[in-house]
Amino acid sequence: MHIQTWLVAACSLLLAQSSFAQQKPSQPPPSQHPLLLIGASFAEGKTPYHGADAPLGGVAVGFGNYLSLGQALTRHRKLPGYVINEAQAGAGTFAHPFCAPGAATCGPAGWDSYQTQLDRALSRVAMPPTFSQHTASYVVVTTANDCLHADAAGVPQSESQPCTLNDMNASVDRLVAVGKFALAKGLTPIFDIPPQYDNLDLPKFQAAFGLAWVIGESDYKQLRTLSSTRLKAELPGAIVLDIWKDYTHIGDGIHPDVASAEKAADVIARHLRTLDR
Template identity: 90%
Template structure:
């Protein structure tokens, strides 16, 4: 009798253990995974150093008194704070050297392309042994400096010219390419929409940094519309969010103030939490 009870108990324990072993550990919702971030100064306030050289001498937006979107996402109460930020203040979608105002040559310091930023971000979250799967689910891609001002062309400022429509489309082509690459890796790209022109003061920005030129109102609006329209049409698997809807700059004519960055992070966080459901 005792042996029968022991056998039943042993079989029950074996069944329980087998069922438990087959259960997969619960995964956190996608919003709680590491969040990748690439872009320019909206995303990261520091210019990049390469050895001893850095664009603008290594200056940071607001001389350090600046809350970037990356920092706002890190501190957001609805996100875990796991932000892999490879953005660079001053960057464009393509790699280019720093071209000081009035200088006849450029470099040696410069910025990496958005593709390089994404490659680096992915390398931070790649899983061994193959390093072809990732702990991240999303990458936020913010507005580039392409076509915005004279130091974004990659040639000496006295030689640079405002973008043509073909130049604008080429810039969006590179964003689309980055988005497609992210999707091919199983990462959903989240693109922002640039702030409204009237919420900026680009002439003040030009004066502050001694730039040869900044984009005009008509061209800015065209570039803004072109980017949002094409990204939505050509990347159906991507997300395009107007995170800068309520925009106030810090006084330099272009960069968001603390409240604006916090609102932008909140838009992203709420959208990610909504996708968890």
């Protein structure tokens, strides 16, 4: 009797194991996939090196005492920590050289465009043999330096001028193009909305970095509204999040403090988790 009972139990266990082995392994939800990140200093605190050259001598925001959004996303308890961060402190949507204050020429160091950043991020998660499929589902695209200050135009600061409305629209055009490219590759782009002007101190930032000029309050508000409005209207498949709400800078007038970066990462993480349902 005991032998028969044992045999029945053993057969049941073998059948269960066989059935389990035939099942396909469950796939993690998209929020647990690698998360791509492109942008400027909100996303990454380090300026890029190209060989021996780097903008601003290679300095990092806060001289290393800075929690970027990329680092905050890596640490977030509701995310797996798989962050592919190709952002560059000081970058704009278009490639341009570093133009030191008072210098008559620019370069040789500079920044890559957002499109180049995205190309590199995608290459990190492309699967063989065709490399046309990717393990990522989302790319976070953060605020660029376009139009914010004199070293964002790619010409000597003495020759640069604050952006016109056409310049602002051209900057948003490049963001839209990056978003469309991401969607075409099967990724959902997530755009941020820049902080409120009153939460920054751009004149302090100008003085700290010796910039010839920084964007004025009216132009900043116009650019902020223009970008969020156009991104929502022209990229219905994208996500636009106000991740910098309740923003505080680190004391330099522009970059987020630890609490602001952690809050921004939490907004993104919570939104991704809701999309899993």
